[in-house]
Each structure stands twice: as structure tokens, then as C-alpha cells.
Amino acid sequence: MRRTASLVLLAVAVFFTALSPLMRWYAFPRLAKIPPGQYQDMVLEARPATLINYGTMKAERVPKVTIVQTLKGDVAASDRIEKTAGRDVVVWDALSYVAGPDGKMVSQIPERYIFDAHSQEPVHATGEMVDGDPVRRNGIEYKWPFLTEKRDYTYFDAQTRTSAPIHYKGTRTFRGLEVYYFEQTIPWTKVALPKKMPVKGITPQAVAKMGTTRWYSTKRMFWVDPVTGAPVNGEEIHKEELRGGDLLPGGGRVTAFAGHVKMRADYVDSTVALVTSQRTLVLLLTSYLPWGFLVLGAALLALSLRLEARGRRPGAGPAATGRAAPDTPEAPLSPA
Secondary structure, eight states, X not given: OHHHHHHHHHHHHHHHHHHHHHIIIIIHHHHOOOOTTOEEEEEEEEEEEEEEETTTTEEEEESOEEEEEEEEEOHHHHHHHHHHHOSOEEEEEEXXXXXXXXXXXXXXXXXXXXXXXXXXXXXXXXXXXXXXXXXXXXXXXXXXXXXXXXXXXXXXXXXTTEEEEEEEXXXXXXXXXXXXXXXXXEEEEEEOOOSSOSSTTOOHHHHHHTTOEEEEEEEEEEEEOTTTOOEEEEEEEEEEEEESSTTSGGGOEEEEEEEEEEEOHXXXXXXXXXXXXXXXXXXXXXXXXXXXXXXXXXXXXXXXXXXXXXXXXXXXXXXXXXXXXXXXXXXXXXXX
């Protein structure tokens, strides 16, 4: 019985020991992915901010500017692209909507972002665009890969339609989470005017004919959870200018928008709570279960070897064999 039990324990020990690396290196890369139908929104604010008054074409100080960012997964488009891409694909229709203190639209930039559901690498397919302009992304946008590394990444900037390094600046603690801090600075760059202008009757084509151009610079900062790759906080020191042409008095330059943009506190709280719950699932596949299976396999192996050793121990009399010794007849008494 002991030998049978030891063999069963040995088989189970081998099973759990083999399951440990399989869980980490085979199951995790296939199970951890962004769902194609995900929807999320984010509200950011610049308090105070500088904003152009298109009536006077002068920059004015305003109490706040609000930026609403939405990401909506297009499941039908994902299924269609997956047939030719041969991998799991996510299609996000994103919108960055900027509103002034009166709630009226300042600008809005739509995007279609197509990427690999597992690695977050861009997938180039028909429909990839920023504000209606076809683009070919290089690098990440919005989200870092699962198990983010302590290194620089290439990050796509939607305003310039180009990619540039975003630099790892160290490990920090944010709301009780250990996060990686990243920074990217985009120098002053001439960028396209939004397709939809805030003033009725004014179009990007009309502004361009007057010789006025739009310039942009920003310093963006992200606090990223390294387990899920999701930013738990984001900020930008954002600047936009209109320069030259007949639209501006004297053909000079004027600030179109400037401010330190930060996530609103309630959205920071909800993002941290969401990421905290998701990181538990990722850790389950990358750490808790693999290490748990490995420890369990080692414990079962030790128990199996102990039972096998006890079963092979040489007999030590009735106590060792477990059988009673036969009765020995007493020797006859000698006659007196």
C-alpha cells in the first residue's frame, strides 16, 4: 500500500511541477489580452488654463479647460481584421474632446487605433487614422504591454502623427501601488489644424490660405502599473500656438491653448480600483499559481520519497513486519 501511495504522489508531484512553467510561459501569453469590446472614458482638466478667444484672436486666462477621452472597442472590425492578420486584434475608436469653461467645443480629434490584444503592438490595417488622416503607427499608445519593463518605449503622438521615445524615469509609489514613471517631451512642432474648428464657417483650409499655422509642444507623464501595463495616472504640460498669416494681428503668434492637464480626482480613484482588481488576475497567472504549483509539487515529491523510504526499510521483528510471532512451546520441566 505504501509503495502504491508513493507512486501516486510522485505522479501528482510531476504533474504540478510541469504545470508551473506551462502556466507562466504557455497559458499566460495566450490568456492575458485586452477584450475587443472594451469601453472606457477619462476626464482631464487644466486649472487654470490659457485659451484663445476667436472673436478677438487674443489669448485669455480661463478657470479651466476640460478634456474628455473615450475609447470604444469595435468588435465587428476586430473580427474582420483578425481573419487576415492571423492574431487577436483590438480596434479602438478614440475621441479626445476639448471643451472650454462654458462647455463649448474647442477641438475634437477622433482616432482609430488597431493593435495586438496580447502585446499591444500596432497592427497596420485599413482604417488606422488620426482625425481622418491615414497613419501608420509605430510603438504603443494609451497602454503599455503586460509586465511592463524598466526601459524606454516608443510612444505614438497623435498631434504630430509621429513616434518618439518615452523614457523610464524610475519606480514610484502611487496610491499604494508600486508604479513605473515615464516621461516624453515633444518639442515645438508644426501640426495640422483640427478638421472641425470651434467657430462656424472657419475651416482648416481657409485658415491655411491665410498663411496661419498651428504649432504644438507637450511634456507628457504617465504612472504605469507594471503588472497590467495600464496607466493609473497621466498628466501633460500642453501648449499650442497659432503663428503668422493674415488671421493674426500683425502676423505674430498667439497661444491657442496652454495648461497643466491632470486626470480628475474621481477618475484617478476609479482607475486605481480597476487596475488593482485586474492586476490580481495577471499575478494569478504569472506568480501565484506557478509558484504555488511548484511548491506543491516539491512537497508532494518529498512526501512520496518519504513513503518509499519507509516501505523499503529492512524488517525489525514483529513490530517492523506487522505480523505476530508464532507461539513457542515451553521446554518440559526436568524431573526433580
